[in-house]
Amino acid sequence: MHTLAGTGPAALLEREAELERAHAALRAVGQRDGCVLVIEGAAGIGKSRLLDSARARAAQLGFRVLSARATDLEQGFPFGVVRQLFERLVAEAGEDERQRWLSGAAALAAEVLTGAPARVPEPAHPGAGGADPAYARQHGLYWLASNLSSDAPLVLTVDDLQWIDRPSARALAFIARRLEGQPLGLVLATRPLDPDETPVSASLLADPASQVLRPSPLTRAAVGAVITARLGSEPDERFITACLEATGGNPFLVGELLDEAAACGLPATAAGAGELAALVPRGVANTVLLRLSRQSPAAAALARAVSVFGDGAQVGDAAQLAGLAGADLETATASLVGAGILESGGTVRFNHPILRTAIYGDLSPAERERLHRDASLVLAARGAPCGQVAAQAMHTDPAANPDVVQLLREAAREALVLGDAVGAAELLARALTEPPPPDLRTAVVLEIGQAHARAGSPDAVLPLSEIVSNAADPDVIAAAAIELSGMLFFAGRADQGAAILDRAQERLRESIPDRPSARPALERLEVALLGVSYTSAWARRAAHSTIAELKDPGGPARSVLEATALATLAMDEMMYLRSATRAADCAHRAIAAGLPPEPQRGEAWAIVAVAVLAATDELDEALRGADEMLMRARELGAAAAVATVLALRAFILARRGDLLAAQADAQTSMELGTDLLGVEFVVLAVSTAVIAGLERDETPDSLRRMIDRVGIRYDTEFSPSSQLRYASALLRAAAGNPHDAIDDLLACELDHPALGVLNPAVLPWRSAAALLLADVGRHAEARGLAADELRRAETFGAPRAIAVALRADALVGPSADRAKRLERALDLLEPLPARLEQARVFIDLGATHRAAGKRAAARAPLLDGLALASRCGGLVLERRARAELAAIGIRPRTTSRSGAESLTPSERRVAELAATGQTNREIAQTLFVTEKTVETHLGRAFRKLDVTSRRQLPDVLVHAGS
Secondary structure, three states: OOOOOOOOOOOOOOOHHHHHHHHHHHHHHHOOOOOEEEEEOOOOOOHHHHHHHHHHHHHHOOOEEEEEEOOHHHOOOOOHHHHHHHHHHHHHOOHHHHHHHOOHHHHHHHHHHHOOOOOOOOOOOOOOOOHHHHHHHHHHHHHHHHHHHOOOOEEEEEEOHHHOOHHHHHHHHHHHOOOOOOOEEEEEEEOOOOOOOOHHHHHHHHOOOEEEEOOOOOOHHHHHHHHHHHHOOOOOHHHHHHHHHHHOOOHHHHHHHHHHHHHHOOOOOHHHHHHHHHHHHHHHHHHHHHHHHOOOHHHHHHHHHHHHHOOOEEHHHHHHHHOOOHHHHHHHHHHHHHOOOEOOOOEEOEOOHHHHHHHHHOOOHHHHHHHHHHHHHHHHHOOOOHHHHHHHHOOOOOOOOHHHHHHHHHHHHHHHHOOOHHHHHHHHHHHHHOOOOHHHHHHHHHHHHHHHHHOOOHHHHHHHHHHHHHOOOHHHHHHHHHHHHHHHHHOOOHHHHHHHHHHHHHHHHHHOOOOHHHHHHHHHHHHHHHHHHOOEHHHHHHOHHHHHOOOOOOOOOOOHHHHHHHHHHHHHHHHOOOOHHHHHHHHHHHHOOOOOOOOOOOOOHHHHHHHHHHHOOOHHHHHHHHHHHHHHHHHHOOHHHHHHHHHHHHHHHHHHOOHHHHHHHHHHHHHHHHHHOOHHHHHHHHHHHHHHHHHOOOOHHHHHHHHHHHOOOOOOOEOOHHHHHHHHHHHHHHOOOHHHHHHHHHHHHHOOHHHOOOOOOOOOHHHHHHHHHHHOOOHHHHHHHHHHHHHHHHHHOOHHHHHHHHHHHHHHOOHHHHHHHHHHHHHHHOOOOOHHHHHHHHHHHHHHHHHOOOHHHHHHHHHHHHHHHHHHOOHHHHHHHHHHHHHOOOOOOOOOOOOHHHOOHHHHHHHHHHHOOOOHHHHHHHHOOOHHHHHHHHHHHHHHOOHHHHHOHHHHHOOOOO
8 A cells, every 4th residue: 555645645555564564563662572673665665654654553552753854965964863853852841851861871862962061072082983972872862762762662763764864873773772672663764775885774774683674566456546546537457557667666656657647637548548658758857846837936946945955944944045934935835735745844844855856956056056055044043053054065165165164163073072073074074175264274184184083084194194294283283193193003003103193292392492382282292102102012112212201200190191101100110020019109199190081092091000000919999990980981971981991890800809790891891892992902801701711610612702703813012912812822721732822821922021921910921831831741941930930020029920920830849848838829819809819829738738648737728718719709719629628538518509609790790780779770871781681681690599699689799709
């Protein structure tokens, strides 16, 4: 069944199956089984009518329905479609209702819809692009939709998806992936999409969870029925054939052709069939224009004005552009509605996009340019959003108008803040062709380079390199160098990024004697270079001279530069095997500057400082620092920062011996970070997940599959990759390949010191290799490596590293003094929150006594080791302790795995948050998952806990490893 344009509502033909599928999808939404329904087909096939039917059915069911139609003229207006969906509803709501809808994570959507200040800062770290701010707003829009659906089932409908703006497309795709368990659905209509041109929209169709309807052309019988209804007589078979051949059964084209036939008085006869064929060459555009020519001049002017604004224009805007008011406007509007050209309503829309295309396409270039220019003035005069005004200016010819340049720059800044770096670059490219006044050209070139950089486009290299090499303004040089270096860093080209910063520093140093005002810009470059110096061997080499000149500012950090300097000095103390005490002192004083909420952006010193605290055994302080950054990043919805900090937190928790919590953080980091930052930036999370997984007795095959799933590979230049090499070696050893594992570990010696290979507090590869060498009978090499690590650990002075080295030295050395050396290791570990290492040494000590025949002496350390291993979730150590105890005739009661220790990492993380009193919705917002996921994990956790554990949920789950 189909509705025919120009005749008002009518029965749909041959669409029973499509309607039933649409209604089934709506029923699923009502049953909290959210879904995506995509209606795909050529223009005129009837997508919009099916969408209308779905909207009407949803309204009958009591659902809230929010609708939008994309237009090709506003593809550059960020969140234009999202604003159509939500803006009016939120603006017209009462204050209490608005606050409820925008509560929690939904507040992150406020700036998009209300103009209220959002909690998401403009990207500060070069190269991070708009990804993280965009993610935060997508996260906010999802929770706004979820909050709305808690009142009544919610259906979002979008017509002409093929023209949707990029930020709106990303937001809808974000929502579409999180519909499980929600009374929330998407119904989208689109022409066939090209994945290369519209990858995000195309992904909605490609998603296996999406239902796709592809309406078929009308059959011969249906075309005959339409002819009868439209022309009022039974058609001759040859007339039906001519109509079918001319239109291909496309419902809209059938309607247009028959409207023209009726206007010409053609009968539905064999003779009429011949005349019908003569109408066809004129095409649909001509028939539309012919229909428009029968309207009054005022109506035609209004239609042309609406075609310039696009669907959804305000009546007042279109009227002003057409020069109409009062009765003339009412008459013109009624005439166009009656002719089936426009729909009626508070905003003006064409009955079909083909109508707009035909009318807009008939404008002469001069008329089109004039109308767009006047439209931009109309919108600006009433205070329309900057992006909407700029969308009109984008269709005007360059005229060296500084006001247009300023408009486009403002719209680009807004697009960047909203996360649309690609759109910002397009706006600025148009500004550059205006062109700007000579004194502004450099600023526009800088801005276009920054926009390209944040979009991750290689088009950033040329304009930003030009500025670094040729610009005179120190601030401009610094901004360009920082932006370009960051883009190169995030593209895996850290060496080139560092070189850009170094070149910019050289230029500014040359000008400092004559221009002291250049010093602040030089300091910003220094912060940027120091910030990346810990990330790779390349960057460390480039920053060598800068680091060599660093001076301790004395006292706590009072600025970002001082914090960066102190964190860099702390890192150098650690990486180059100097002093743990001084490294920790510098890290503490860096943190005194105040931890930033998004440490992976511009202020990377915070991650460095907390990592140094972890390596110097300040584990409690390190955990507090990570928790503070994590809390603030979650409040911002800064998912990339959350992923970064979670990876570090997982590393800290693993060192504390809380294996299950470490796995949970690492898993969440990998899930978030892989998409947002790239696999290189979750390497620490992957490494920690492997090490914790081995301790928890997960199979090497399962852990290898996890590495493969993430797609991460070892990089000899990227600093955190050293942790992956170490973890991979342990994985090889666990899989029964000790010789390959030894080769991997020994290869660490060839790596750059910036990868942490000198210091066992960072990477205890020598002790791990020593133990494996002893296992394969290479005892002399084993003793040499163990002694080397012990010497290094004692030089640095971190107790945990000394204890780890002592243990290895004891196990590969003479058995006579083994117990004494293990007891010394225990003394070093006793004051530290490093429970797993304590458990390991306790069990080694007990095993040493047992092997010496000292059964009584073996009992206490083995039982202590068993208890600690159980608390940490160290199943491998626990099994070994039980085997040693069994050898001396002791069989302790089996540890129950039905309680908290049986939880998976995800169940543990959700249960921990539940134990703090958070609701399912709050937990979902905190973890960037859906409520359904939270409900599933909580349900599984609850079933695994016994009655006593359920009553003591907070005590059982929170900090179980401490």
